[in-house]
Amino acid sequence: MVTAKPYLAGLASLFRNYLTSTVHIQSSNEMHDMLTSWISSRGLESTARSFLAKVDTAPGATMNDTDKKLLKLLPHQGSFYFWYKGQLLFYEARQEDYRYFDQEKITLTSLGRSSYILKDFLQECRSEYLNKIRDKITIFGHRGVQWKRDRVKEARPLSTVILRESEKAPLVADMKDFLNARTRRWYAQRSIPYRRGYLLHGPPGTGKSSFSLSVAGELGLDIYTVSIPAVDDQSLKSLFQELPANCVVLLEDIDAVDSAHSRDSMAATPASGQELSTVTKGVSLSGLLNVLDGVASQEDRILIMTTNHVNALDAALIRPGRVDRTVRFQLVDQDVAMQIFHYMFAQQGDASNQDPHSQPRLGVESQAREFARKIPEGRYSPAQVMSYLLQHRNEPDVALSNLERWVESTNGPIAPVQRRSVSAP
Structure with a gap:
């Protein structure tokens, strides 16, 4: 045997x-x-x-559900x-x-x-x-030097991302034009690297990441996300080498480049005269530039970089060719305040999202204009304003009447300022 x-x-x-x-x-x-x-x-x-x-x-399950x-x-x-x-x-x-x-x-x-x-x-x-996963977006994160699918979620319509239309429409049109087959051929005929880079900058909570996810869904592309503070030169290089063609890459917090790159070296002792150890952490500027447009850099992708501190960026990182378009995401002004209020309280066309016993809300447009007049400009992020309105999501009148109290509790009394008028949409 x-x-x-x-x-x-x-x-x-x-x-x-x-x-x-x-x-x-x-x-x-x-x-x-x-x-x-x-x-x-x-x-x-x-x-x-x-x-x-x-x-x-299961989505929608409660504590008492069998799901x-x-x-x-x-x-x-x-x-x-x-x-x-x-x-x-x-x-x-x-x-x-x-x-x-x-x-x-x-x-x-x-x-x-x-x-x-x-x-x-x-x-x-x-x-x-x-x-x-039709009409959904697949979001990839990373584990070490490997891409891993984080989740699949419903694609958020771009119309729900609060950004001035004068900035949003040209940006989305530029991305769609880049993905056009004629554009791809144009790049190939001239031997120009086929890639496109965007810089989104502004204070936290202004919608940079939300816009990136929504535009990926609008374009029908998967999105691969990297937080710069979480990687180093070698892992970033390996991740970029594993990127598939035709995708969106989101590099968040790129102002951490160099500031996250530290060298902890022990001083040489007089007796030995030798450096005992050198430890390198974080992403260096040269490492990032190499993966963006170095000899081994990937093509056929859209790159979106975000930062809360645009003034901290090195000029070499955001020069034309690496960053093709720059968009500033700002704190709430009157126009954005109106958009947010209208988005939160206006009746939607999808009947499945409506309470069948509710009455159509009247005067939302006038309430939105009054809300925009009362809220200080340049003080709050869209995320802060939406968080406040969510507390009164079914009561626009209460949200409006409590606004001044909320403003005083968060930032103090409002100093009189010259306000520009807000016209009806």
């Missing part, structure tokens, strides 16, 4: 090598999500013998067989080391030397997954 084992192992190896076809999928690739979504939708995970247990809550913290079992480091279009497929998952991190690797095997059934199966997984 012992002597037969090598022969049996050899026969099994010959069978796998010449009579089967195999495809490999790593968890760092979105194909992994497409495959596991298909498996779960068919209940095939129940045929596995090794699971990863998770809990999840509160549902148990989910996903195949994990195990194997099972299943049938697809009359063909027997073998699923196997195992953990592997990849760039200092463990990640799951799935292999799918079919009988026969032709791989057509595997390609057909993966195409179905892809099509079904894309149909599920």
